[in-house]
Amino acid sequence: MTLTTQTADAVPADTPVPSKKRRIALPPMTGKLAAGLIIGGAIVLFGLIGPLFVQDPSTVSDIGLAGPSSEHLLGTTQTGQDVLAQLAYATRGSLLVGLIVGVLTLILSSFFGIVGAYAGGWVDESFSLFTNIMLVIPGLPVVIVISAYVPDKSILLVSVVLAITSWAGSARVLRGSTLSLRSRDYVLACRVAGEKRWRILFVEILPNLVPLLASQVVFAVIFAILGEAGLSYLGLGASGSFTWGTMLYYAQNGLALRLGAWWWFVPPGLMLALFGAALSLINFSIDEIINPKLRNQTRAARRGWRMSKAQLRKAKESTL
Amino acid sequence: MFLLRKAGFYLVALWAALTVNFFIPRLMPGDPVEIMISKLGQKGPVSPETRASIEAMLGTDSNQPLWGQYLDYLSGLATGDLGVSVTFFPASVSDIIGQTLPWTIGLIGLATIISFLVGVGLGTLAGWKRGSWLDSLIPVTTMFQSVPYFWLALILLFLFGSIWPLFPLNGGYDVYNVTPGWNGPFIGSVIYYGTLPALTIIISSVGGWMLGMRNMMVSTLSEDYMLTAEAKGLRNGRIMRRYAARNAVLPSISSFAISLGFVVAGSIVTEAVFSYPGIGSALLQAVGGNDYALMQGIFLIITLSVLGANLLVDLLYSVIDPRTRARS
Numbered sequence: 001m002t003l004t005t006q007t008a009d010a011v012p013a014d015t016p017v018p019s020k021k022r023r024i025a026l027p028p029m030t031g032k033l034a035a036g037l038i039i040g041g042a043i044v045l046f047g048l049i050g051p052l053f054v055q056d057p058s059t060v061s062d063i064g065l066a067g068p069s070s071e072h073l074l075g076t077t078q079t080g081q082d083v084l085a086q087l088a089y090a091t092r093g094s095l096l097v098g099l100i101v102g103v104l105t106l107i108l109s110s111f112f113g114i115v116g117a118y119a120g121g122w123v124d125e126s127f128s129l130f131t132n133i134m135l136v137i138p139g140l141p142v143v144i145v146i147s148a149y150v151p152d153k154s155i156l157l158v159s160v161v162l163a164i165t166s167w168a169g170s171a172r173v174l175r176g177s178t179l180s181l182r183s184r185d186y187v188l189a190c191r192v193a194g195e196k197r198w199r200i201l202f203v204e205i206l207p208n209l210v211p212l213l214a215s216q217v218v219f220a221v222i223f224a225i226l227g228e229a230g231l232s233y234l235g236l237g238a239s240g241s242f243t244w245g246t247m248l249y250y251a252q253n254g255l256a257l258r259l260g261a262w263w264w265f266v267p268p269g270l271m272l273a274l275f276g277a278a279l280s281l282i283n284f285s286i287d288e289i290i291n292p293k294l295r296n297q298t299r300a301a302r303r304g305w306r307m308s309k310a311q312l313r314k315a316k317e318s319t320l
Numbered sequence: 321m322f323l324l325r326k327a328g329f330y331l332v333a334l335w336a337a338l339t340v341n342f343f344i345p346r347l348m349p350g351d352p353v354e355i356m357i358s359k360l361g362q363k364g365p366v367s368p369e370t371r372a373s374i375e376a377m378l379g380t381d382s383n384q385p386l387w388g389q390y391l392d393y394l395s396g397l398a399t400g401d402l403g404v405s406v407t408f409f410p411a412s413v414s415d416i417i418g419q420t421l422p423w424t425i426g427l428i429g430l431a432t433i434i435s436f437l438v439g440v441g442l443g444t445l446a447g448w449k450r451g452s453w454l455d456s457l458i459p460v461t462t463m464f465q466s467v468p469y470f471w472l473a474l475i476l477l478f479l480f481g482s483i484w485p486l487f488p489l490n491g492g493y494d495v496y497n498v499t500p501g502w503n504g505p506f507i508g509s510v511i512y513y514g515t516l517p518a519l520t521i522i523i524s525s526v527g528g529w530m531l532g533m534r535n536m537m538v539s540t541l542s543e544d545y546m547l548t549a550e551a552k553g554l555r556n557g558r559i560m561r562r563y564a565a566r567n568a569v570l571p572s573i574s575s576f577a578i579s580l581g582f583v584v585a586g587s588i589v590t591e592a593v594f595s596y597p598g599i600g601s602a603l604l605q606a607v608g609g610n611d612y613a614l615m616q617g618i619f620l621i622i623t624l625s626v627l628g629a630n631l632l633v634d635l636l637y638s639v640i641d642p643r644t645r646a647r648s
Contacts (some may be wrong), residue, residue, distance in 0.1 A: 136627055273467040280465070
């Protein structure tokens with residue numbers, strides 16, 4: 001409940017009353033956003049079409065552990081499997097987990113967050129209690145315990161369990177914003193004008209929550225991919241699947257670290273880090289829509305005013 | 321009234337955690353009780369009392385109704401009886417938890433607090449001097465944040481354990497040369513062995529605090545009372561610390577409680593990488609050895625610790641921000 005102080009003002013106070021002609025708030029194309037989109041897009045593309053061009057990732061050859069060469073661009077594992085091929089399939093696996101969890105989190109958190117806050121009364125009370133309880137029960141231990149009982153897991157099962165344990169944070173943020181939106185004058189006006197409740201929710205309130213939803217989903221995807229990687233690294237991931245985490249698990253078990261086989265354990269981790277960073281960069285841009293105070297007066301914006309360096313310094317001094 | 325509400329919430333959360341702990345083993349396929357008993361049987365005779373306590377923890381195929389099992393389970397917990405561990409036979413689960421918990425709390429607690437203080441401090445400065453070099457550092461720290469804990473740990477181990485052997489590869493202290501206890505060499509050894517794991521946690525979590533604090537600083541700086549403070553001619557340092565940072569830090573403190581769950585999760589994996597003798601390693605050993613009693617016990621303790629820490633932060637928060645008390 002304490003979070004509401006933060007989230008209540010996350011929505012700009014001067015949210016424009018939706019007009020007939022809807023203006024879709026696309027983030028301005030900044031360097032951050034462009035970098036995020038390019039890196040993220042490249043990784044998604046690699047996961048989508050990469051597996052079509054590489055050999056079977058499980059093919060064992062007698063070459064053994066070998067560094068990068070023209071035949072195996074990223075070297076081979078202990079049993080002579082091509083690391084690049086594994087990386088391509090692993091990218092697809094990890095992105096799939098991110099996608100499933102992202103969709104499930106979107107559904108769960110908007111149901112418990114937005115619908116609850118809009119309905120109000122005991123529905124809101126019970127939804128919010130449920131959300132808060134889910135929030136304080138630590139997620140990964142639950143996932144580990146559940147994984148320990150189920151010997152054969154599919155990627156779908158792992159993703160569902162991850163989603164169930166991670167939606168609560170988003171729901172709380174969404175609830176805060178919905179609470180502040182539903183008491184706005186324009187919503188009251190719609191109610192007086194006799195609009196149906198579901199219409200107010202979906203046509204008047206939901207569009208204003210889209211940036212927030214987007215940023216929450218992006219967060220959920222990052223957490224899901226990282227969580228799955230951690231789980232797989234512990235040997236508790238989906239059985240028989242390729243993800244970045246399982247690659248690291250096999251690298252660790254194959255003593256890649258002691259043998260100095262950097263081409264084996266660096267690429268999957270680097271992909272994780274790059275994809276996470278790309279999504280964070282995209283989130284920065286979304287944040288600037290949600291909270292316009294973050295947008296003004298950054299250095300990039302000041303440069304946009306075509307001020308000279310001396311003028312910039314002066315402006316900075318005057319704002320301090 | 322406020323305290324009553326809080327206490328009520330945490331009681332409900334406690335009950336929910338206990339119930340989740342009760343139902344997970346019962347809803348899963350297979351029969352954990354038989355697996356455990358047969359494993360225990362290999363190590364020594366299983367007394368009827370042991371069997372009863374395991375059945376109370378993990379569920380049973382005997383004809384007792386679910387309600388009776390639930391009451392047995394709760395009364396077992398009330399007396400602190402968590403069963404016997406298979407992996408560390410014949411130690412009891414409570415003993416194992418008692419041995420490993422201080423390590424985790426020491427490492428994770430300290431690392432989290434250091435990370436919080438450093439992150440909030442840097443975030444204050446970055447928000448205060450927007451567009452400075454510190455501000456452009458934020459994307460870099462966020463990048464570190466999206467690096468998985470355990471991978472960063474692997475890289476650090478590779479660099480400082482294998483290439484430049486500055487730090488030990490694993491363990492919690494020097495097993496051969498020092499004896500555990502309150503003596504200088506042991507404490508020194510613990511700090512030496514804990515540096516790399518703690519560094520991992522700090523590096524990967526400091527970015528989040530910094531970003532959150534910086535954004536709140538930026539929002540706070542445009543408040544009217546900031547203008548008033550400037551108009552009064554207060555010194556910059558005083559405005560920054562007493563007027564801006566004090567208000568901007570509030571959301572960070574409330575998300576500190578929430579982040580504890582994630583920190584615990586990350587620490588399980590970090591402990592695995594460093595073979596640190598904490599509760600996360602014990603959990604993984606329990607999982608590896610199908611030691612369900614130990615697993616349930618540790619899960620319970622982790623959940624209770626996170627709940628307790630949340631309660632503490634909540635109470636603290638109501639002291640520093642009186643508005644939360646007034647609103648409820």
